[in-house]
Amino acid sequence: MNNAGALLSKLGVRLIQLSVVFVVVTFFTVSLISLVPGKPENLVIPFDGTAEQTQRAEFRKKNDLDQPLPIRWARWAKRFVSGDMGNTYSSTGSSPVSDKVKDAAPISGLLILYTQVVALAISIPLAILAAYRNNTWVDKVISTLAFGALSLPSFAVAIVLSYFFGVQLGWVKTSGYNPLGDGLALHLKSVAVPVIALSLGQIAVYMRLLRSDLVATLQEDFILMAKSKGISSRRVLWRHALRPSSLTLLTVIGLNVGNLIGGTIVVEVLFSIPGMGKEIGAAILGRQYVALQSYVALIAIFFVLLNFLVDYLYTVLDPRIRERGA
């Protein structure tokens, strides 16, 4: 048994994976966005008929835009690895990309965190109920509702909810964002509809997954054993069946955080929430190559690290995998 060694070698593989993803994803994205017509210097320094040509040339030089793409990318990557995310292009000087990330990332992060918490808090009890009452009307109602929820686009849910609870009842905000600092009530009012809309689809996916895993687990011998020892159904379900059934769910949660980034972009634009989604959209439109590279790199790194965490959690949840790995 050499758990530490196994973990280290896994860590090594992940690090290599991380660097490959980092290089290819950022280079690919910036190559793609460089193909978009419209140069950054033309957007930053408008045509005014006099000195804009020299200003633009100066701007290109200052921001490495006169260099070929691979060199430009390499210079950015070198700085990024040492912790400098570069500057956004602007006429007056430069504002660091890291400032934007500092403002926007926590907002998107909170949205995703809330969404996952809400989704799990609702889907786990529902899945247990549906698996326990497998094939009764309870199960059928829950499964049918989940199927319907899968067919509802999150933006449509967001719009409909903001109509009923925002426009009609006035309970929630239909636009804008309040940080926690503005008070808990205001904060919750501003994120309630986006979070519910984003979590609905997740609830359906998680519920269906966990339910079918639980149905299989409940047929195992150790469950029969636990039942025959007279342990209550509640304890059997929550303590004995849930843990071995939650592995697929865990993988999917990891994958889904990646998908949620897309959903979050749409919802942030829909509700004018100043998160990463809005920043990424603005960076694409404004040809902010450096900023976009940094955003995409951050997301990719986050995604790879998250999946590493999921791998690690496997071994915590299921001792059988721990032993096999060692």
Place this chain on the structure above:
Amino acid sequence: MSPDDALVLDPNVDGPASLGADDLAVEEDAATRRRFGIAGWLACAWLGLLAIAVVFADLLPFKDPNAELTIPELAPGQDGFLLGADGNGRDLLARLVYGGRNSLIISVFSIVLGFLVGGFLGLLSGYYRNWVGKVLTSLFDILLAIPALVLAMSLVSVLKGDPSQGGGMDPRTILVLTLAIVSVPLIARITRASTMAWAQRDFVTAARAQGAKDGRILFREIFPNVLPAMAYIALLGMAIAIVAEGSLAILGASVEPPATTWGVMIVEGKDSMEDASFLMFIPIAVVFLTVLSLNFLGDAIRDRFDVRESAL
């Protein structure tokens, strides 16, 4: 709902081997063994109706979708406007039909294109387990590491061309290409998993022992077996493409006015929801019914052909 949902729907546990008379083991799985029944026929009827309406829209007695015919935001059912009129006094029913034509063209063609490329690459990468498969697989993984919507937005911006130089392609072509490119790695990965499962079966070994060439094995032995899984993913993919078009519409990356799509209609309806909420509810309901029908038929195919997602 997002493109990756295709990967994560519910991996039906294959079901443990029957434990004899134990009714637990042989019971039907309520969520997966949904009967086709009335709901299935309703789904077919709805999609059939849609297909007829959008294909024959020019022959059917619809009003002009772009003409301002009456007062803005006319309520449904008045003056012969069955579903009312939008903020510019244009017939909502006609706009739904012509917008639906665009939405469906975009989703059908992008998925067909995605399947031609992604399905082929997936077959190759699942069959050849040497460097070809490895290179292709890492290519899919890398494309999947970029958030799909970021990729889609970048592609739309690239393909749109320079507006000052008269722009480029038809916005519908742009959306078809964009969604096709985004769907390729997803479709390829799913096809690859299914191919890998079939490629290990005895009949493939038997065919090879008889001297069948790779091409024959791929297209005559494996491909017909992978097809049901692909049909299921195709229906799901169409549903996802309709939703994705809506997401792009919210980000302002869909068709240009006066042309419309369901996504664009939802965005327009949202802006007037305080005065005329039907303008947003009607297109949302249409999208919901269509996506629901596609998902339902996809599930029916999956059950029928016993596509095992746990193997995907």
